Amino acid sequence: MTDSVSPPGDSDAARTERRRRRSMDTRRSVIWGERIAGGVITVGGLMVIVAVFGIMVFLIRVVLPLMAGGELQGNVRYQLDTQQDVIWVNGDEFQTLGLAVAAEGRVITYHVPTGTEISRAQFDFGGAEVTAVAGTLGRDRVAFGFDDGTVRFAELGFDTETTARRNLPSGLQQLDARDRVLDGRVFTEVGTGDFRTLSSVVELGEAEQISDLPIIAVDYRVGGTRERPTIAFATVDALNIVRVSRSRIQVNMMTGAETVTTTTTELPPLALGAGVNVTSILLSGNADRAIVGTDDGFVHRYDLRNMDAPQLAETRRVADDGIAVTAMTFLSGEESLVVGGEDGSLSVFFRLQTGTPDTTDGRELIRSREHAPMPSAVVDLSEAQRQKEFVAVDAEGNVHVHHSTSDQVLFELARSGDVTTSSRAMIFPRSNGVMLVSQGGEVEAWQYTQRHPEVTLRVLFGRIWYEGYAEPTFVWQSTAGTDLAEPKYSLIPLIFGTIKAASYAMLFAAPIALMAAVYTSEFVDRRVRATVKPMMEMMESLPTVVLGFVAALVLAPLVEEWIGAVLLGFFALPTGLMLGAFLWQMLPVPVALKYDGFPKFVLMAAMIFVSAFVAYNMGTTLENFLFQGDFKRWTTGQFGTGTPFMFLILLPLSYLTVSWSFKRTLGHHWRALIGDRDRAQAGRLDILRWLALLTTAIGLSYAVASLLTLLGYDPRGGFVDSYQQRNALVVGFVMAFAVIPNIYTLAEDALNAVPGHLRAASLACGATPWQTGMWVVLPTAASGVFSAIMMGMGRAVGETMIVVMAAGNTPIMEWNIFSGLRTLSANIAIELPEAVKDGTNYRVLFLAALTLFIMTFVINTLAELIRQRFRKRAFQL
Template identity: 85%
Template sequence: MPDSTTPSEHSAAARTERKRLRSLDTKRSVIWGERIAGAVITVGGLMVIFAVLGIMVFLFRVVMPLMDGGEMLGNTRYQLDTQQDVIWVNGDEFQTLGIAVAAEGRVITYHVPTGTEISRDQFDFNGANVTAVSGTLSRDQVALGFDDGTVRFAELGFATSTTARRNLPDGLTQLDDRDLMGDGRIFTEVGTGDFRTLSSVIDLGEADAISDQPIIAVDYRVGGTRERPTLAFATVDATNQVRVSRSRIQVNMMTNERTVTTTTSDLPSLNLAPGVAVTRILLSGTGDRAIVSTDDGFVHRYDLRNMDAPQLAESRRVGDAGVAVTAMTFLSGEDSLVVGSEDGEINVYFRLQTGTSATTDGRELVRARTHVPMPAAIVDLSEAQRQKEFVAVDAQGNVWVYHSTSDQILFELARSGDVTTDSTAMIFPRSNGVMLVSQGGEVEAWQYNQRHPEVTLRVLFGRIWYEGYMEPTFVWQSTAGTDLAEPKYSLVPLIFGTMKAAFYAMLFAVPIALGAAIYTSEFVDRRVRATVKPMMEMMESLPTVVLGFIAALVLAPLVEEWIGAVLVGFFALPMGLMLGAFAWQMLPPNLAIRLDGFPKFFLMGASILITAQVAIWLGPLFEQVLFYGDFKQWTTGRVGTGTPFMFLILLPLSYLIVAWSFRKLLGHQYRAFLGDRERAAAGRIDALRWLVMLAAALVLSYAFAALLTAIGYDPRGGFIDSYQQRNALVVGFIMAFAVIPNIYTLAEDALNAVPGHLRAASLACGATPWQTSLWVVLPTAASGVFSAVMMGMGRAVGETMIVVMAAGNTPIMEWNIFSGLRTLSANIAIELPEAVKDGTNYRVLFLAALTLFIMTFVINTLAELVRQRFRKRAFQL
């Protein structure tokens, strides 16, 4: 058939076709836009990855020095011209000046780095010979016992001042690169350009007659105030008589005249076997106890709290039979007794209130630690002034520095001179060096750097037996009211608190959030959903500091005052909703359809409010009937039994058992019975059935609770204990409020993403909307719902301000829902502003941050694996 179109029509058609083909070509601007967007997204993703890796690297760099070992900085050795046996040594905190005291009273002040003699003094002992010596923790106050039974006190310390450069005296001698000497003083330039000036302070007091026998052991403590200092010292004479003396000194501030009043008390006899000798005596700083060691392996503890009637409280063997106690000292704080033996063993003992009848005061010395033994007999022990460190010297010249709490040897040093002579060692006040002086006057000093001796992996994550505790435990206590208290850096209570807070928050948040998501996704009118979902998303924007403020100042006191109503509310609100649901079933179909949508939603809200008001009314009665009128008293275990609370806890489980039993036994017949009834009648019958099942559940739950009580189980003391106002219950409430919007939004989106044909197919097969939601929609959206829950958990784990303000910040390890807690994030927020940069607490707080980072990473990784599994199952539907 001939073509009837004209040439003009052909050209027009051709132009139209060409235009159509051109319109299918992608514009170059679009192509370049996609490329740029792809590049930006790629770079952004890589930057996020690099940022996360950078944070991890930074955290590791800050934390790793905690695990570094010590560093030796120097060692020096020289001979002093004492010409007498050295009996005492002291050094200043800058490792600049040292003082050595010889047996016949010669006192030499010397320059520690070079051994240069600075000054020489001579004490007049009136012909008496020193037979015992001891000093205070700072080593500047010394007690000397003599063979004539007298005791004298000496001051062997250092005075520190500052000298401006223009005031430096002439003729100074350069001792080394750092120090200048002149006029018996050492001048050291400091960062300001001025000079730190050090000199020795040497003084000898008058003799106090204590015994007519030689003093073989002595110990000395100084206390009181500047105006009224007190001196306490204990002595043992050659007859093994133990005495404790206390001197009270009154200083006239006008004339500087000192009046000394001394009282001496004889302690009960030790009754030592023939040939047994006393090796050491220690007196506590408070003067409440004295400890005597003997060469038969015993220590004897005196109770001196009542000086009018002192008692020998305890005699304890601390070594094997025939093994002498050769050295003994307190650690700083005087709660730890370090005992060194003839066989090289070093043990640490705590005095604990065990209630034993074997001692007169119910306390006993308990061995808390056994340190690595030294190769030979311990000849000297000396404690550090500021940490739980001590230096031990054995008969073969080994000089080991221990840290007691972390149970590690910090440095293994060794004498390079004559090891056959006895020696006295000390740790410098800043715990950065050791000085040892032999009886012959040979000095050897080591300088080192150990920044974090109190931290090991075992300290951070293991059980440690701290002073004052009855057993090894996990403790976080980075600061205390006194410098003598040691810091405790266990992260376990913080990890536990983090998981506890997240657990209780998710316990409240997940059922509410998922129930709300299922309801708005599957059952409510679209208009209701369009209103509810934005409101829920707006809740997520509330600042957590505001929520924490409300929890601490409003919610916590309210819950404490209305605890009975709160407990009733846990059961009353679900029951109110159930009663409302049954009432809705009884409505005529036309009325139910007309009220669907917003009216139904508002009726549900009204039902909740009414039920809450009923719970408030019933709260006092509930507390009176079940908890003997005082719930907080009941939690302490002072009144009642554990039956009421177990009844409440077991009630949901009992109802599930009753419901399952009913469905298995009568479920088919019951559904057939209701099938022929009209809607209202079926609703009434179903409500009656529910009430009967609820009554059966109440009876079953109480029977279970009574049975548990009969066999001796009581929840109090476990997950229920004494009530604190700021507790995990309040934290769970308010954190759930913060987490619910997050879980709800993501879960609701996941449920709505399920294809509609799956719902239609389920409904077409005869399933109810609830069955469709539970067995079709929810499994299909399981990966998204699980992701929503894990996102909520991630937020709960990392939450800071709510926990800081509402949790009480008590780092304890108990599941008690009515007690406080401290989380990793809250601990960082509280303590990091006060931590000294690069200090131990500073680095441990960064380790807490790294631990939180790793916990989040592990949780998210496991969650992603589970989510992928859910996703594969969903694809199979």
């Protein structure tokens, strides 16, 4: 009797099949584990995508304010108590107090937001009538010219103090929600709980007789040091005679006594036509040049560097024929000159060293840009103290605020009062407002915020003509030795530097990594591959900061000192390896098979060291023979021709051309010649063939290089120029060292993934392992290989520390392999720690990061599209 009852007709085979099916049933825990893992992977992938787009959104959010314009916050309008027109106006940096000087000498200090009069003073002009007025950049020092030929100087500034709340005087009167006043002082509460106290400083100096005729134009500058201040002023009288006076003040540090020495020089007369008069004059801060504008549309530039012999350096037309120059002003820094015309035109000029014989100093005024014209004649121009901005007022009362570098109109301010033809305007010191005083003491003040006036898309990606440059160009220079220099925010040099660094790195990395991948995948013994590949992958773990440190402090000086050996090494290493390969062919087959594998690999390494030793010892000889013993001096173009370097550059191409031509024309006959010979004889003939091809390539390269020289081509000044120690060659070396592991690992994996039957079929058809690897395996793995190259490119584009340390950080645009560069990533690393949060430089650096993000995104997207195309072709196999 059996222990269990089986179904009728049930056989042992059926029972076995049922047990096998039960054993193949997936356990419920496995199913749930797979579902959880799939969900986690899906969520993780989505989070990565969200994180990437989150980074992009954050970058865009930081960058967008760069493109936002200014915002007008409001304006006020009121009338000052003056008998005559206001001839000068000033305001403090907090837009709290204003100073207005009327033609009768009345000086009114008033509250800018409300127009309340704070204090009043009276200048005694001695009955003389003011005919000209000008002031310094800070507007606190003013010169008045009078109809009796005298000049007076005044101080019209502000005094700022801080008062603790407990020390506030009693009896303060409220001016508005922010300010209070007492005895000519305005008290403003600041964030710390203390109070800022503002009051005006009004002083008038004694008259100085300059001419017997009325002064029709004047300008005034204060410079020098605290111990030795200098005062310089220029005047033009009714006969258009120009005079420049300099007063040097020596202060005794012990007693405080001042000694003033004044010298006046009459400048060479202007050759003006009948009825032509001077309309304005400008004097530079150090009084080394003066510029006179006339009503016939000309400006006359004086060279005052030698006051004993001043010269009229240049006369230039700056306006159309018959159009008068009605206003002029320097921009901050006094390099650029803004000229306003009777027709409303606004032009910017600066001096440029051109070597022209038409001027006495070889410089000439160059028109750098034309701003949008005013609706009518320009009557007043006033510059900003901190930026390349100016405000222009025309005869119809239009007020426009311009930024010179970005060539844009920041604000077109509409007057709320009657139109007047006599106006004085100023930009507040912080460039956050404009004050206009018109006929009869009518004041109108505008307050605004401007975020980043110096930045436009054209500034970021276009050519801009900066002060002192010979032509419009791309320049990155966010800071300078002085705040008066105009910042230059072109991203093109940084993009160019990024592409240059990546290109030279890939020039070294891609061939080495791909050939290494082909070698370990198709030729080397598996045991050797098991050692070599992990070592190559370990290279990627080296910190790039260490690589950059070694490149900057070790490699760069060595390359500079042994540049001849480095150049020779590019040819000695491949030549030595090829020579070793031909010699290996001459070995008997048993010997070659015995030492194949690791011994052969050791011999290859030994040949590399021998080639490097030869290059090291022969480098000086090469430099003496081709470059007259000084390669670095040769790159400057001081001697020699471009033939030697072109010969070296063309040599590999010439060899490939000669080899390909031989194979196409005589390859079949050559194979027939050596086919029936033994291995040693065939090897000797192959060496002779190689030497003949090499000699022919050398002759061809030299002939082509000489022909290019005869045609006038010289690589110097192009991709070869002056040698700098930290250059793209060093960067290419070290970045290639960092990029090779990425490319090698991915490419080698792609090559090993090629099905083995394709290799077997190729070898069965008589192809050699080399032919199989190059024409069967490599095309099949093209998608993976291309992805490897693109991954390496992305790695090179985003590299930071190597280029920070080894590239010299010079944002220049030239393909010279011996010059430095600055990349987007390196620029961010260098400047972001010092950038003011939410400032212009800060946001432009984030724009650089966004640009880098877009570059890598585009590269990876194109790589993926091309990879998919290759993959479809490979699937057909």
